[in-house]
Amino acid sequence: MTRTLARLLQAPSVILLLLWMVVPLGMTIYFSTIRYQLLYPERSGFVGWSNYEFFFTDPAFWPAILNTLTLVGSVLIITVGLGLAIALLIDRSFPGRGVLRVLLISPFFIMPTVNALLWKNMMLHPIYGLFAVFAGFFGLEPIEWLKDAPLLSVIMIVSWQWTPFAILIFITSLQNFDSEQKEAALLDGAGFRARFIYLILPHLARPIAVVIMIQTIFHLSIFAEIFVTTSGGPGVQSTNLAFLIFAQALQGFDVGVASAGGVLAIILANIVAFFLIRMIGRNLAV
Template identity: 60%
Template sequence: MNKTRASGRTVGGLRTLSLQAPAVTLLLLWMVIPLGMTLWFSFQRYNLLMPGMTGFAGLENYQYLFSDPALWAAMGNTLQLVGWVLAITVVGGTLLAVLFQQEFAGRGIARVLAISPFFVMPTVSALVWKNMMMHPSNGVLSWVAETFGFQAVDWFSSLPLTSIVIIVAWQWLPFALLILLTAMQSLDEDQVEAARMDGAGPVAIFFFITLPHLKRAISVVIMIEMIFLLTIFAEIFVTTSGGPGLATTNLAYLIYIRALLDFDVGTASAGGVIAIILANIVAIFLVRMVAKNLED
């Protein structure tokens, strides 16, 4: 009897593996082939403008990148962009989640309107902010500034990186709100009511009950957002094209410049490898952070 059951489980397991094998194989090929080609090109002299210069380059592409001030400027801009957007979305998302958890007239409509910017495509969002909100002559922000007697600001010239941070944060704030508001639904109202009866005010309830309850959800928001924020491209391409100078050039946009503007595939591939290593370091750190919060 036991042998029959074991045999049945074995046959069932083999059938399951046979059904999963094509999808798993396709996924591995989808990942391994581009990664392998990127690694191979990163060690080659391959510039489309100089087809005669080919061959194995060793570490020349990496040496060139690490000696290029543009790489360090791009990495600095990337860290600033990720850090500021995370700070704005996590803090703003937490406060908005607490606000939208309260009962008020039109709460359902307000929730839908607050979450809707997340579903706008990045290119469309960037165009709206560039031409309708931050335009130095006809933008809404310029009209507001002039209404109150202030001088209009040319955002993309005088505050380029801040402009990108505002646009990206506007896109990702609804995502943080959605996750944190969902987590708020499981908050024990009896615990909150008991705290109120003991004399706790709104601030004490927020810091000692609400915030600890949202700790895991905040960790998830940080992990997911950081992975995507490392690859921000469309907002920069549409609004500033990495400028003025290198003021808004992040690592993803620098790779684009090297590959599709300078046609230097070898250097661009080396930059891609650096980006992959950086993303994996961040991912390992975030996974450990989330796992630690889940164990608490």
């Protein structure tokens, strides 16, 4: 009786959650199989796999896939590596440690659009940006980052915002590290390299896996940073899968093709999530 009552009480939230996920997914799959051009609404009808074929054979599709994977992989390497290094540096007592931690974590709470605008106008601008000022100080020619290195620019913008997230997770885990193990390693004469490889990294295996999973889920759908800074260009040099779907839907007004791209994005995300979950499950089982 108690179990039945518990299920009845949980039923509304579970049903609402299922509807929240299933209805949009079902509509996306439905739109992906029909001709749905906003400029020509009268030309509608079932087209089967044509939208998928059109999206799959789009010249921008494979560059978008490559840019998506490059963006996700590069940001993960930078944020995990830099976050781990900074967490190790501030995992000790020193004057102003609390203030420094707040300053290091604060970029994570900036909205992606604001973050992109800050970098576009204050850091990467070829005339009065901070990088241009440094280049002029050393007598170098300023780089037009958003034109000459658009994907790298987006990688820097996203990495700057997500490194604090990695720092927060790692520093929290390091605070729970057994101090007796550190003292025993120091008494045995273990150097920093040995302590890092045999003590710190095994202790941080699970936090690193969690950071990788969460960031990958978010980075597969990066949009605001690209839209505000490069708009996917020049050409398709900084176009990822999310921006390509946006371009098909709201610039090409082809909801059918964009929906097909959305289904492909869901498949890609699930493939990535499958391997990430298995990796995290393996770490949790250790």
